[in-house]
Amino acid sequence: MRNILLGLVLLAPSxxxxxxxxxxxxxxxxxxxxxxxxxxxxxxxxxxxxxxxxGQKSERKMHNRSLEVVNDGDKSLIVFDYPRxxxxxxxxxxxxxxxxxxxxxxxxxxxxxxxxxxxxxxGPFMGSEFAYEDLSSQEIDKYTYKFIKEDKVEGRDVxxxxxxxxxxxxxxxxxxxxxxxxxxxxxxxxxxxxxxxLYKTLFLKKYHQYLNQYWRAGVMQMVNxxxxxxxxxxxxxxxxxxxxxxxDFRKNSLKxxx
Amino acid sequence: MKFFTALITLACLxxxxxxxxxxxxxxxxxxxxxxxxxxxxxxxxxxxxxxISPEYYTSWDNDKRSLTIRPFIRLDQxxxxxxxxxxxxxxxxxxxxxxxxxxxxxxxxxxVAESQHLVDIINQTDMVESLxxxxxxxxxxxxxxxxxxxxxxxxxxLPGFRKRTFPGPGGRxxxxxxxxxxxxxxxxxxxxxxxxxxxxxxxTIDNWDFGISHFxxxxxxxxxxxxxxxxxxxxxxxxxxxxxxxxxDVQLVSGDWLWKLEAIHSKTNNSxxxxxxxxxxxxxxxIRESSLDLGLISEYLYDTRGDKAPTPFQNDxxxxxxxxxxxxxxxxxxxxxxxxxxxxxxxxxxxASTRLTDNIKLNIEARVFSNLRKNSPFYSIxxxxxxxxxxxxxx
Numbered sequence: 001m002r003n004i005l006l007g008l009v010l011l012a013p014s015x016x017x018x019x020x021x022x023x024x025x026x027x028x029x030x031x032x033x034x035x036x037x038x039x040x041x042x043x044x045x046x047x048x049x050x051x052x053x054x055g056q057k058s059e060r061k062m063h064n065r066s067l068e069v070v071n072d073g074d075k076s077l078i079v080f081d082y083p084r085x086x087x088x089x090x091x092x093x094x095x096x097x098x099x100x101x102x103x104x105x106x107x108x109x110x111x112x113x114x115x116x117x118x119x120x121x122x123g124p125f126m127g128s129e130f131a132y133e134d135l136s137s138q139e140i141d142k143y144t145y146k147f148i149k150e151d152k153v154e155g156r157d158v159x160x161x162x163x164x165x166x167x168x169x170x171x172x173x174x175x176x177x178x179x180x181x182x183x184x185x186x187x188x189x190x191x192x193x194x195x196x197x198l199y200k201t202l203f204l205k206k207y208h209q210y211l212n213q214y215w216r217a218g219v220m221q222m223v224n225x226x227x228x229x230x231x232x233x234x235x236x237x238x239x240x241x242x243x244x245x246x247x248d249f250r251k252n253s254l255k256x257x258x
Numbered sequence: 259m260k261f262f263t264a265l266i267t268l269a270c271l272x273x274x275x276x277x278x279x280x281x282x283x284x285x286x287x288x289x290x291x292x293x294x295x296x297x298x299x300x301x302x303x304x305x306x307x308x309x310i311s312p313e314y315y316t317s318w319d320n321d322k323r324s325l326t327i328r329p330f331i332r333l334d335q336x337x338x339x340x341x342x343x344x345x346x347x348x349x350x351x352x353x354x355x356x357x358x359x360x361x362x363x364x365x366x367x368x369x370v371a372e373s374q375h376l377v378d379i380i381n382q383t384d385m386v387e388s389l390x391x392x393x394x395x396x397x398x399x400x401x402x403x404x405x406x407x408x409x410x411x412x413x414x415x416l417p418g419f420r421k422r423t424f425p426g427p428g429g430r431x432x433x434x435x436x437x438x439x440x441x442x443x444x445x446x447x448x449x450x451x452x453x454x455x456x457x458x459x460x461x462t463i464d465n466w467d468f469g470i471s472h473f474x475x476x477x478x479x480x481x482x483x484x485x486x487x488x489x490x491x492x493x494x495x496x497x498x499x500x501x502x503x504x505x506x507d508v509q510l511v512s513g514d515w516l517w518k519l520e521a522i523h524s525k526t527n528n529s530x531x532x533x534x535x536x537x538x539x540x541x542x543x544x545i546r547e548s549s550l551d552l553g554l555i556s557e558y559l560y561d562t563r564g565d566k567a568p569t570p571f572q573n574d575x576x577x578x579x580x581x582x583x584x585x586x587x588x589x590x591x592x593x594x595x596x597x598x599x600x601x602x603x604x605x606x607x608x609x610a611s612t613r614l615t616d617n618i619k620l621n622i623e624a625r626v627f628s629n630l631r632k633n634s635p636f637y638s639i640x641x642x643x644x645x646x647x648x649x650x651x652x653x
Contacts, residue, residue, distance in 0.1 A: 050586050058586045058616065083616045084652030086588070087282065100513070102462075110392060112367040115467045117541050119514050124549050124584040171544065193547070247356075251462065252405050256351070256358075258278075258315065 025145030025161045032184040033140050039214045041067045041244040045236045050128050053228035060126055067244050073097055074137035075249040079257045090254045097141035106254035113254055122171030129222040129231040131171055153188055157181040183215045200224050210240050283312035288648040292430055294641035300428035307334045322353040339426030340386040346396045358403040363396040370509040370518045371535040373557045373576035377505030377520050379473045382420035395420040409461030416454035419476045434638035438493040445500040452476050471505040479568050499526045514541050533561040553580035573599045587613040604628045621648040
């Protein structure tokens, strides 16, 4: 009995000290990644509504396909449907966690497939408040992590972690992620720019579970605190397991995507 | 004609369970203002032009088959040669997994450079449309495409040749004397019915994208021969040679830099020449933490034929800057200049575009030619600096 008590006394502090905030942060990110592994492939239609600070709106529509790639970033194909002048314009991206993505752009009027420099991860996606890096697949290696605290967002228990982009061309110094304790999906992400000033907040709403496992937000709202602009990204017709293979994500796929 | 009847029949026979079928297209109103008085009778200081290009697309069999039809018509106020009709696309597509078949009238783009497209030889240039040589005429073709992990292979059979379009006597930006395409001559005995062939292999390895191609058939760029037409007027007659052309295009992505090379070697029965374009494109993303991107482009253009080349680019330097605003209107401005290092002839181009409403886009284009020499073939456009506005309505 005494030995056990002694053991507990000795063990307890070492248990507490064993995990640093960095380790706890990484553990949460790893668990989120584990729960979101194995989805295979996905397709969806999306509508993006851009709001400027005068309340004017403009709309984008596109359809997307993505393929899960184990041990690397995912492959994705985005095809624009609206506005009409960009209809048929398509992006093919091979995401990588720390090295630059491979990215090709298809210009339908010229029938031209153009390899583009992918250091534009921080650039705005189609004039919206989303940057390319906000929309690309979230790999563990993309960030280092730090657990901050437990908190509540709209009555739900969350784990707050701070993460630091490892990619040198990222537009952010750091991000605060409010991870839902049950879903292990973010409810809110606060972005700080390279100068560490408050930049944007992303709200993720209307989560729905697919295949009894994978949670996907139905609405993502990005608010830019520096410009007063915001963008709503609305996901529709999300469908998993479409039988896509890497052959559906080749350069030639851009030309036949409509 | 039989070819197209067969195609339409094919398309109709296959119209089981049509999955997607849609109309789209564009109508564009263009206005050109010339800075100087015209040099030739019949030319004018301004011009209004309307173009219409509807598109019909239908697909079936799980998108494994499709048909695209896109006619194009332009009505030009001043130049009856610029008023023209073309079928840009009438293309039947069939996917057999790794194999693909395209048959009908279509368009294909090859290459990586910005200033000119040396290796891009499948389609004829619709030159009355734009001086940037990027508008193309529909090309009759049968194209087999094989896509493998080791690269893409494309085979083309091209039945029927399209003549390059040229401005008529009343059009600005023309040669002197003007080019009379109706008197075109050919090296081939089959004239414009010569069947051309092409093959291309392309692949991506890591940061490299490259393509190797070979073409045998009628040259897309004619030699221009001085002559007198039926009514005794001096004209230039296009002569289309037969040629073998091998092309190479390579692009390397390295951080913010794109490095580019396009090279061709061509052989006709009386000549042998090479040409290349090489340069870079550098993109500065988010200038001073803004959402603005600045792209800087520089290319060197060389042709072994020198002044005898039927293109103006034999020893030229192109410099360009592209400003992308990344705003909701997708505003972009491109400024470019091409300098002939020998003659010092120079051209300046400004292209800008922005979306006015969800359906209307405004394009602005300006060109200025400077230092044109008296003995130069471009001396005839010395007064043709222009500013052009185009409103495009998307259906």
